[in-house]
Amino acid sequence: MNLDIEQLPAACDVLVVGAGPAGSAAAQLLARGGRDVVLIDQHAFPRDKACGDGLIPDAHEALRRLSVWDAVMGEAQPARFVRCVGPRGGRIDVPAMLAVLPRRRLDEIVCRAAVAAGARMFAPLRFIQPLEDGDAVVGARLQHGEVTRELRARWVVLATGAVPQALLAAGMALRHTPSGVALRGYVKHEAPAASINALEVVWHRTLAPGYGWIFPCPGGVFNIGVGTLDRPTRQPGGEANLRQVFDDFTRIHTPARELLAGGTLLGPLKGAPLRCTLEGARLSRPGLLVTGEAAGSTYSFTGEGIGKALETGIHAAQALLAGARQGDAVVRADYEARLLALKPRFDLYAQANRANRHPWLADLVIWRARRSARLRQRLAGVLDETRNPGDLFTARGLLHLFTE
Known part of the structure; x- marks a missing residue:
């Protein structure tokens, strides 16, 4: 799948930087639409990615649009519920179409689909900086080991995730710091497979302003982790020690404690920054679009990012294809309008994020x-994006809880 760097062309129609969900989604649709696409990543595939690995309904929809849903679900661990656990131990199972597949496999499947559609994949190859003609981006300077290459492109799509270096190099970063951070590990333990059969999310004052999770992966493996969407502090002037938060999670939540005590940790815990709420970066400049988590495509409150990364990558491709004959300004306006149309929903999830700061709200x-069956339906609607999550945690929403 990774072509030899010596085969890197001098020019292409579209250079997609980053072969995660957003970049591979964009590359597939662009190649399918007849564009000459080069897709690069700083890591050779397959590669690991720190993530919760949960696939909620928006991810299922995007995977279907990319014609990879069958391949993903052929390997994923399906689940029927998100199990919400409050600080006092109360729990509720919220039904939805759900699955879990480690990003190492998910990203490889989506990337291979882009290559099968005609995109040329080169990795490891690192984006250094854009090539510019005035304010317009006309390609990129790339690096492989000690060798630097230049690639001319009509468009560059940055899908480089939450780490800000590429955004900074391209002059697109509005904020250097992430919206939050997460830490996860994989634990193999056959015994809990029957009891931990849902995507389990846990709120507790010890974990505030974040939460913990246990998600069942295929093969008796569990993704266990903690995250915060608030750039929190545990002491004045200092960022939270997520390893301590992880240890607190395994102490206060019995299933997490038993999982670690009786299972085998597969490799070290891995952390990752998160960029949320479609904030922190410019979305476009002449010749360049920013998409996926680089554009802030992860939801606050839930930390879910796979579905919206795929969706924003799809929007980037659609804008480029639709505006190909109408010029740079039309493409950029179309793309930004598509993402701004999503912004109100991201803002609602930011409102709902107060439950992570104040776990008693989750209780x-x-x-x-x-x-209340009606309230359970509302919670299910939050997962499938038919209901407003912010309504649950406003003063008006809390009042309505007692009329459901």
Whole structure:
């Protein structure tokens, strides 16, 4: 799948930088639309990626649009519920179409589909900086080992994730710091497979302003982790020690503690920054689009990012294909309008993020949902994006809890 760097062309129609979900989605649709696409990544595939690995309904929809849903679900661990666990131990199972597949395999499947559609993949190859003609981006300077190459392109699509170096080099970063951070590990343990059969999310004052999770992967493996969407501090002037938060999670949540005590940790814990709420970066400049988590495509509150990364990558490709004959300004306006149309929903998830800061809110919602079928339906609607998550945690929303 990774072509020899010596085969790197001097020019292409579109250079896609980053072969994760957003970049590979864009590359596939562009290649399918007849564009000459070069797809690069700083790591050779397959490669690991720190993530919760959960696939919620928006990811399923995007994977279908990319014609890879069958391949993904052929390997993924399906689940029927998100199990929400409150600080006092109350829990509610929220139904949805769900699955878990480690990003090492998910990203490889989506990337291979892009290559099968005609995109040329080169890795490891690192983006150094854009080639510029005035304000316009006309390609990129790339590096492989000690060798530097230049590649001319009509368009460059940056899909480089939450690490800001590429955004900074391209002059697209509005904020250097991430929106949050997460830490996860994989634990193999056959015994809990029957009892941990949902995507389990846990709120507790010890974990605030974040949460913990346990997601069942295929083969008796569990993704266990903690995250925060608030750039929190555990002491004045200092960032939270996520390893301590992880240890707190395994101490206060019995299934997490038993999983670690009786299972085998597969490799070290890995952390990753998160960029949320479609904020922190410019979305375009002449000749360049920013997409995926580089554009802030992860939701606050849930930390879910795979589906929206795929979706923003699809939007980038669609804007480029639709505006090919109408000029740079039309493409950029179309793309930015597509993402700005998503922004109100991202803002609602940012409102709902107050539940991570104040876990008693999660306790209240869980307590009421156990007594209200209508509220359980509202929670399911949050997962499939048919209901407003912010309504649950506003003063008006909390008042409505008692009328459901």
